[in-house]
Amino acid sequence: MSKVIVIGGGVAGMSAAHELVERGFQVEIFERNPSYVGGKARSVDAPGTNQLDPALFLPGEHGFRFFPGFYKHVTDTMKRIPVGPGKSAFDNLVSTENMMMTQAGAQPMVMPVNFPTSIEGVKEIFRSFQTVASELSDKEIEFFAGKIWQLMTSCKDRYTQEYDAISWWDFTESDRMSSAYQRLLSGGLTRSLVACKAQTGSTRTCGTILLQLLYLMMDPVAHDTDRVFNAPTNDAWLGPWLAHLQAHGVVYHRGVEVTALRTQGGKISGIQYQQDGRSASAGGADDWYVLATPIERAANLINEDMLKIDAGLKNIITLAPNVEWMNGIQFYLNRRLDLNRGHTMYTDSNWALTSVSQVQFWPDYDLSRRGNGTVVSILSVDISNWVAPGDFNNKAAIDCSKEEIREEVWKQLQAELNVGGVVQLTDDMLVGYYLDEDVRPSPTPVSNAVKAHMADADQAGFHQMINLEPLLVNQINTWAIRPEAVTGIANLFLASDYVRTHTDLATMEGANEAARRAVNGILAASHSDAPSCDIWELHTPLILRVLQEVDAFRFAKGEPWN
């Protein structure tokens, strides 16, 4: 039986293992993290929160997860992960109902995320229009709508060649627009819905994903624009997934960091790894290898011998700096705080906060024996801008201590939740917090006084905090150098969120699609009779295809979109 060595046990690595083991391959996963599976998708036991029962912790996470309805790959895999009699992990997903955009000192805008099926839903839409209309000029609304229409009717080649070369910020001409336009439309929508930075993200990526979400919102049949799990991610998905993989023979090694790939005769001939402070090796030239680490770690594993066989792997090294920080902090509260039934975006917060109030989606999750027993709500917040000065402490998150981050985020939340005489978040509600442990004090910080004498470029490496797991952002002009899952090394395949996929966004969906492509590569190279993994294109409504064809003619003639 052919053996496959998978390096990295995140969503991509586990997805590859799942597809492979179903097709009769023997699979071993080598994962750096000693405690958790699933990579960045993991939830964790917040340390020290098992005061009442040593086995029961409050749940923390690297950052909250959402699974939009256009996901097909990762959700298809979930349908094959049993979580109880007749139930799969997919059944643990629940739809949210709305999205809230808060503002400092003003009423929030609450927008339904699904097609309305009740009079209340219709009213909610009109109320959200009212807030937007009072903030934005007619011209701005018209202009933005025109840009969306342009995206809806543009051909594929224009996306790949023209829109990949322009940032979402420039495409939406945000520089010349009002701050409300920047907060609510160009910057806001992408930050909350797409997790994509308007200033640096390509229009190809931001625009494509935004359209997928808009199509879902307008679809009277789909009610799954935005979904979350009905329990912490490990309980609802990753734990059962690991059990399922192991039951089918996958060997999952934890706490094993792969440090090198060896080559021989134009192929990968083995891996070297570190475990418990000792070095060891595994694999041979007859094995298959799936490199399922994130871009910045994959780049570290590309060596000169590999480049001699496939010079294209150099693109991984070129792309590696295109990562940014996005990490979660969870607040444990002693009073119920449901907010809206969905995600909340804090449009005035300099640190680009988004949140979800989780317990409202976790009907069967018992918090009473966790923490000190008083926690009834968990507000899970993602911090997406780590370099902008805080609204209150004027410091970048990257230069704050953990406690300073906690304090500043809390104040930014309060500034937008306690408005119009309604106070939703008070200091006495806070029982504790968990900041993602990937964000930790830097071993070489320097004081601001010293920094003042350093050139900007020199300052880059000297911050209070380091982040062990940043996230890829698809910046402009990078599609052309994004690698395919199949490499020029006959037994090496790539599976992670940076690989070229239809999804084209660093997400669990992109990671899963990449894994399927890697497995299909192994099936082809090994002349396997097993069926290939399904891969789906993103949805385009039929009616728009005609207009996209018209644009394809224009594009071929070198004409602009009209």
Ligand SMILES: Cc1cc2nc3c(=O)[nH]c(=O)nc-3n(C[C@H](O)[C@H](O)[C@H](O)COP(=O)(O)OP(=O)(O)OC[C@H]3O[C@@H](n4cnc5c(N)ncnc54)[C@H](O)[C@@H]3O)c2cc1C
């Ligand atoms: C805060 C935050 C929120 C997010 N929210 C969403 C969301 O709502 N929806 C969504 O779809 N996506 C979301 N994402 C993105 C998504 O989490 C990632 O794109 C996806 O999980 C990537 O999976 P992966 O397997 O490719 O990489 P990873 O999750 O990074 O997994 C790679 C694994 O490889 C291991 N590894 C690394 N180097 C080595 C080595 N040398 N040897 C052995 N093992 C190694 C790592 O420990 C890790 O477990 C979010 C990301 C962040 C940061």
